[in-house]
Amino acid sequence: MTAGNELAATAISAQGLTRRFGKQVAVDQINLQIRPAQIYGFLGPNGSGKSTTIRMLCGLLRPSSGTVTVLGHSVPREAEQLRHKVGYMTQRFSLWEDLTVLENLQFMAQVFGLARSARAVRIDELLQRYRLNEMCQQRAGTLSGGQKQRLALAAATLHQPQLLLLDEPTSAVDPQSRRDFWESLFDLVGTGTTILVSTHYMDEAERCHGIAILDRGRLVAEGSPRSLMDAIGAQVIEVEAVDTRAVRRILQGQPFVRSVTQLGTRLHALLDPELADARGRVQALLANEHVDALVEGVRASLEDVFVAATGFGRN
Amino acid sequence: MRALIHAIALKEIRQLRRDRLTFGMIVGIPLMQMLLFGYAINFDVRNLRAGVFDEANTTASRALIADLQASGVVRIEVHSRSSAELSQRMKAGQIAFGVHIPPDFERRRLDADRPVAQIIVDGSQPGIENIARGLTAMPLPGRNGDYSPDHRVFEIRTEYNLEKRTATQIVPALIGVILSMTMMMFTAVAIVREREHGNLELLITTPVSVFELMLGKLLPYVFIGLTQTTLVLILGSALFQVPIRGGLVSLYLAALIFIGATLSLGLLISTIARNQTQAFQMSLFLLLPSILLSGFVFPFDGMPRAVQWIAQVLPLTHFVNLVRGIVLRGASLSDLQEPLYKLLVLSCVVLLAVTLRFHKRLD
Numbered sequence: 001m002t003a004g005n006e007l008a009a010t011a012i013s014a015q016g017l018t019r020r021f022g023k024q025v026a027v028d029q030i031n032l033q034i035r036p037a038q039i040y041g042f043l044g045p046n047g048s049g050k051s052t053t054i055r056m057l058c059g060l061l062r063p064s065s066g067t068v069t070v071l072g073h074s075v076p077r078e079a080e081q082l083r084h085k086v087g088y089m090t091q092r093f094s095l096w097e098d099l100t101v102l103e104n105l106q107f108m109a110q111v112f113g114l115a116r117s118a119r120a121v122r123i124d125e126l127l128q129r130y131r132l133n134e135m136c137q138q139r140a141g142t143l144s145g146g147q148k149q150r151l152a153l154a155a156a157t158l159h160q161p162q163l164l165l166l167d168e169p170t171s172a173v174d175p176q177s178r179r180d181f182w183e184s185l186f187d188l189v190g191t192g193t194t195i196l197v198s199t200h201y202m203d204e205a206e207r208c209h210g211i212a213i214l215d216r217g218r219l220v221a222e223g224s225p226r227s228l229m230d231a232i233g234a235q236v237i238e239v240e241a242v243d244t245r246a247v248r249r250i251l252q253g254q255p256f257v258r259s260v261t262q263l264g265t266r267l268h269a270l271l272d273p274e275l276a277d278a279r280g281r282v283q284a285l286l287a288n289e290h291v292d293a294l295v296e297g298v299r300a301s302l303e304d305v306f307v308a309a310t311g312f313g314r315n
Numbered sequence: 316m317r318a319l320i321h322a323i324a325l326k327e328i329r330q331l332r333r334d335r336l337t338f339g340m341i342v343g344i345p346l347m348q349m350l351l352f353g354y355a356i357n358f359d360v361r362n363l364r365a366g367v368f369d370e371a372n373t374t375a376s377r378a379l380i381a382d383l384q385a386s387g388v389v390r391i392e393v394h395s396r397s398s399a400e401l402s403q404r405m406k407a408g409q410i411a412f413g414v415h416i417p418p419d420f421e422r423r424r425l426d427a428d429r430p431v432a433q434i435i436v437d438g439s440q441p442g443i444e445n446i447a448r449g450l451t452a453m454p455l456p457g458r459n460g461d462y463s464p465d466h467r468v469f470e471i472r473t474e475y476n477l478e479k480r481t482a483t484q485i486v487p488a489l490i491g492v493i494l495s496m497t498m499m500m501f502t503a504v505a506i507v508r509e510r511e512h513g514n515l516e517l518l519i520t521t522p523v524s525v526f527e528l529m530l531g532k533l534l535p536y537v538f539i540g541l542t543q544t545t546l547v548l549i550l551g552s553a554l555f556q557v558p559i560r561g562g563l564v565s566l567y568l569a570a571l572i573f574i575g576a577t578l579s580l581g582l583l584i585s586t587i588a589r590n591q592t593q594a595f596q597m598s599l600f601l602l603l604p605s606i607l608l609s610g611f612v613f614p615f616d617g618m619p620r621a622v623q624w625i626a627q628v629l630p631l632t633h634f635v636n637l638v639r640g641i642v643l644r645g646a647s648l649s650d651l652q653e654p655l656y657k658l659l660v661l662s663c664v665v666l667l668a669v670t671l672r673f674h675k676r677l678d
Contacts, residue, residue: 084522111521111523112522
């Protein structure tokens with residue numbers, strides 16, 4: 001394979017990426033291969049190392065060990081060469097709240113070195129695309145969560161980056177804005193942009209082409225959401241019952257039950273994959289305890305994958 | 316009710332203990348203030364840097380000089396060969412006190428109506444004039460028969476501030492105090508605020524270099540500083556008739572270097588402080604000794620050696636020397652090389668520290 005092909009084949013690659021803060025290991029031996037023109041998601045709870053990994057990928061933090069190549073550049077050594085090719089959206093809104101929408105975009109356009117003639121056209125285009133026209137004279141601090149997020153995305157894509165790094169971009173917006181935001185991301189992928197997004201929402205992770213599940217700094221599962229759901233190392237049964245607390249108590253006492261998650265009046269239980277006739281065993285168990293319940297074997301959801309990958313709740 | 320007050324007080328104490336800087340200040344502030352006010356501020360001035368031009372050069376004149384020296388108030392560092400040299404030394408700020416013994420010294424000694432020698436005092440600095448008065452009121456020791464008891468030995472001439480107005484001494488130096496206060500706090504707080512808001516994290520992922528980032532941030536403050544300098548000069552002249560005897564080019568050049576030094580200090584604080592409150596506290600922590608030790612209000616020569624050494628690290632000390640020299644004594648920068656170089660060296664050291672600490676990374 002030639003170097004050019006390799007460049008096209010991976011947007012981001014990392015080997016043994018590790019970051020320690022003092023004695024604490026925030027990111028532990030992570031390997032990544034992210035293909036271009038995809039949305040790749042980091043799924044994990046708070047403190048799982050998502051932000052630290054993203055910061056290392058864009059050169060904001062130096063890895064304690066391991067190698068990173070982003071768009072063919074070794075990071076952090078060649079991080080400066082990446083600045084024009086990468087857009088970064090921080091977890092918190094980090095544009096200037098005391099500048100107007102337009103002033104923020106104008107400033108960022110200048111910082112990214114857009115030619116004077118191109119600037120106005122590009123800003124207009126983005127104001128239109130992200131429906132910011134009406135509030136372009138408004139100070140950014142007065143915008144709603146969803147508007148701020150659209151402004152941040154507009155600013156991060158001003159210079160038409162090949163790679164977009166988004167650190168929990170939807171943690172502070174309403175569901176409708178989240179849906180709109182993801183539409184925008186798919187539009188960007190359609191034009192060839194690679195997007196790396198971190199999230200702790202299952203529905204968002206499910207929309208990604210590929211995801212990596214992070215847990216306490218380690219990469220515990222990787223692949224497309226579908227392949228992960230298919231390859232889950234557990235049987236999933238769904239129990240519908242009135243007295244869910246009793247079901248939970250009974251199931252949690254069994255050695256073959258790995259974890260139980262409640263979803264309204266239903267419970268998802270992850271069971272030992274080796275267990276024969278799981279549905280029958282559970283049904284008999286509940287009947288024995290005089291608990292009225294409907295038991296069904298179901299396909300794993302991404303949440304089940306997540307629970308299985310992060311050690312079945314560890315309790 | 317008592318339980319609630321107790322709960323809140325307990326929570327407050329817990330938080331105070333976690334914020335190490337504030338906790339340090341609880342002890343640090345009284346300690347610093349005690350040391351500053353107790354040791355540094357001293358109106359009982361000793362070892363004032365003095366120069367002598369002895370035209371008589373007789374046994375008695377040398378004895379008179381020895382007596383002055385023996386008083387401990389002055390330390391004679393310069394023996395001049397001319398009046399002009401003595402003036403030049405004073406203009407350059409090397410001495411604050413001059414003694415001129417005229418050639419007819421011996422004849423004057425016998426004439427109780429005429430002072431035998433002249434004391435020249437640098438009126439651009441606070442306190443010196445009073446020290447000279449105190450010195451001349453003191454009876455000279457052990458020279459029975461040399462002078463009659465009511466013989467006025469010295470005549471005092473106050474240079475550069477004939478009207479002996481305090482405003483004249485304070486206003487030019489006030490430029491330095493105002494610049495220290497505003498430049499240091501503005502930059503420190505402005506940068507820490509950007510970091511707190513995450514603006515800086517965003518900026519460092521853009522093609523902006525550290526150099527562009529720092530310079531771009533500081534440039535507006537340079538203009539603010541120069542505007543403040545101008546404002547103080549105009550107000551000083553209009554309200555207090557403070558003269559501007561030296562060249563404006565020298566003055567603005569000195570101001571520019573000082574602004575550079577204080578802005579760098581502000582940057583340095585911003586690399587250490589974790590939030591705006593800390594940045595503010597640190598600025599204050601530097602500002603207080605600057606004001607007290609720089610010679611702005613209290614005579615620099617009155618401070619103990621150790622404190623004078625500390626004062627050498629504060630840019631304000633050197634700027635006060637420069638600005639008084641230029642504005643009041645009509646000196647040019649070439650006359651004031653010592654404070655000029657010290658200020659430049661300080662600026663470079665601080666700037667070096669800043670570039671070492673200020674990375675285009677988060678760690």
